[in-house]
Amino acid sequence: MLTAVRNQCKVIFLSIKYALMRELLNKTTFISNIIFMILNNSSMIVQWIVLFSIKDNFGGYTLKHVILLIGISSSLYGFAHFFFEKSFKLSETINSGKLDAYIVQPKNILLSTITSDIQVSALGDLSFGLIAYFIYGFTIRGFILYSLFTITGGIILVCISVILHSLSFWFSNADAGADTFNGMMINVSTYPDSIFKGIVKWLLFTIIPVGIANYIPVKVMVSFNPYLLLINVGVCLLFILLAFTIFYRGLKRYSSTNLMVARV
Amino acid sequence: MAVIEVKGLSKTFKVKLKDKGFKGSLKAMVKPKYKTVNAVRDISFTVDKGEIIAFIGPNGAGKSTTIKMMTSILFPDQGSIKILDFDPKKDRKKLSYEIGTVFGQKEQLWTHLTPYDNFKFFGAIYDIPEKAVEKKIDELKMLFELDEFINTPVRNLSLGQRIRCEIVASLIHNPKILFLDEPTIGLDPVVKENIRSLIKRMNKEYKTTIFLTSHDVGDIEKLCKRVIIINNGQIVLDDSMDNLKYHYLNKKIVEAKMKERVNLDDEDGITILKDKGYNLKIEVDTTKRSVADAIKLLNPDNIIDINISNIPLEDIISSIYQNKDQL
Ligand SMILES: Nc1ncnc2c1ncn2[C@@H]1O[C@H](COP(=O)(O)OP(=O)(O)O)[C@@H](O)[C@H]1O
Numbered sequence A: 001m002l003t004a005v006r007n008q009c010k011v012i013f014l015s016i017k018y019a020l021m022r023e024l025l026n027k028t029t030f031i032s033n034i035i036f037m038i039l040n041n042s043s044m045i046v047q048w049i050v051l052f053s054i055k056d057n058f059g060g061y062t063l064k065h066v067i068l069l070i071g072i073s074s075s076l077y078g079f080a081h082f083f084f085e086k087s088f089k090l091s092e093t094i095n096s097g098k099l100d101a102y103i104v105q106p107k108n109i110l111l112s113t114i115t116s117d118i119q120v121s122a123l124g125d126l127s128f129g130l131i132a133y134f135i136y137g138f139t140i141r142g143f144i145l146y147s148l149f150t151i152t153g154g155i156i157l158v159c160i161s162v163i164l165h166s167l168s169f170w171f172s173n174a175d176a177g178a179d180t181f182n183g184m185m186i187n188v189s190t191y192p193d194s195i196f197k198g199i200v201k202w203l204l205f206t207i208i209p210v211g212i213a214n215y216i217p218v219k220v221m222v223s224f225n226p227y228l229l230l231i232n233v234g235v236c237l238l239f240i241l242l243a244f245t246i247f248y249r250g251l252k253r254y255s256s257t258n259l260m261v262a263r264v
Numbered sequence B: 001m002a003v004i005e006v007k008g009l010s011k012t013f014k015v016k017l018k019d020k021g022f023k024g025s026l027k028a029m030v031k032p033k034y035k036t037v038n039a040v041r042d043i044s045f046t047v048d049k050g051e052i053i054a055f056i057g058p059n060g061a062g063k064s065t066t067i068k069m070m071t072s073i074l075f076p077d078q079g080s081i082k083i084l085d086f087d088p089k090k091d092r093k094k095l096s097y098e099i100g101t102v103f104g105q106k107e108q109l110w111t112h113l114t115p116y117d118n119f120k121f122f123g124a125i126y127d128i129p130e131k132a133v134e135k136k137i138d139e140l141k142m143l144f145e146l147d148e149f150i151n152t153p154v155r156n157l158s159l160g161q162r163i164r165c166e167i168v169a170s171l172i173h174n175p176k177i178l179f180l181d182e183p184t185i186g187l188d189p190v191v192k193e194n195i196r197s198l199i200k201r202m203n204k205e206y207k208t209t210i211f212l213t214s215h216d217v218g219d220i221e222k223l224c225k226r227v228i229i230i231n232n233g234q235i236v237l238d239d240s241m242d243n244l245k246y247h248y249l250n251k252k253i254v255e256a257k258m259k260e261r262v263n264l265d266d267e268d269g270i271t272i273l274k275d276k277g278y279n280l281k282i283e284v285d286t287t288k289r290s291v292a293d294a295i296k297l298l299n300p301d302n303i304i305d306i307n308i309s310n311i312p313l314e315d316i317i318s319s320i321y322q323n324k325d326q327l
């Protein structure tokens, strides 16, 4: 069991390394992708600085809290898209029959598939998130929490995408729905939760778990709360379970393809 | 000893039908219409250890679908498959350590990496220790003559070189059975020949059982002792190569462009298919007359252009249908 996990990790590591090597073939594009993403995300902060010069409190969030929220949202997005980029394009992999290659290998099909490519600009999101965290204020304990929330939040994001894209085992146009949903989550996650009310807020903490992945971390880091921390980790585990169950259920309906495809 | 046992295997696909144009697309979204394709219909066969089996048939016959069910990719609708005592449906991981797959139409290699790095990656996928992989790569490099390009990125290789690398990648973990789906598709005749002899050499060297699909008669003539022919999802013939050769492959088509007309009307072993003045198409029965002999009859000095080919697979299959009772 333990060796199996180690071997799986080795393949994932190699896969990411090789994808990174491909991206590094063009260093200028590689670096400008990252820098552009950092600048892009910074503009969000500038926008809030302007807003806070008018009013110094938005639903209980100060500027510092908003910076932390944007930082965490950006980090977990970067983590998800750097290591698991293919989970956001899973429908394409399924519909074009590219799962074949992973099915014939003695490794976990879902893990091998979603780690088979990286998104370079996600490194920009990750770095930006770290910068935002340092602006918020660094402590060792805070940093450990921050890293943990980046990982659990990132995994939740990945799992939701896997679940939605797995629907294309059943419905041929599931990918459009999945993209819309993912995009919506990202957009919502950079606004303080207190501006949302009623049913929307309820949705954010349940079906669209932005609340769990993004708002809870801010609350825990501002004032530590073990229950909220547990909810965050628990929901993450629950989503992992759900993603695997739904993906493997769908895989039985997988029909491959009779078209020509190449690995690029 | 049987290493592959297939019994009563069937698979259907549901294909969405769509009328032409925008209106058709809308209609298909609101109320989709489906068509059922019976890709594989109740087929059964066994393969023994060390055999090279050709699984042949025209495009769309169900060859790939059958291979995909045997390699865990597709779930069968009906029937059972046993590969080395594993059920592909239930024992995917265990089975994958024992088999290799090459899909001529799908590439499994990273194109920006060299074949060498790709092979190392496959070594990791199959949990083979570093040292053992390096040794295996060396060995396969010799057998498949990869020396020239083992350190050239895959995207810079020719199609034939790539296929050789695909085959080597599938052999890194010493599989007991190798599934090859159209390994020679799209290759020119010389490269095809080269791939065939390499496959043959590999079968000799490692005693690997080989299950090969093709829609090219040449592949089986050169490689196999036994042939299974599939058409419209059903097995129409499962026989030894010798038998098949005797009944169907002893005929060659000779097409020639002539300077002068020749008369071959009463020659034994020659059937005239087309005779349009200077363009001649004949069928030579090689049990009665060698191809060389037939060319002599035409008089080599008299030939402007000549083409010798096998009877197309489609024709062989339809003649098998017609002669089924005689076999
Ligand atoms: N993924 C798929 N979805 C729908 N139909 C398919 C699919 N794969 C194969 N088919 C159909 O099943 C039949 C057999 O296909 P296939 O096994 O690929 O044939 P072959 O490999 O002998 O050319 C064909 O009619 C083909 O169109």
Ligand SMILES: [Mg+2]
Residues within 6 Å of the ligand: B060, B063, B064, B065, B181, B182
């Ligand atoms: Mg095919």
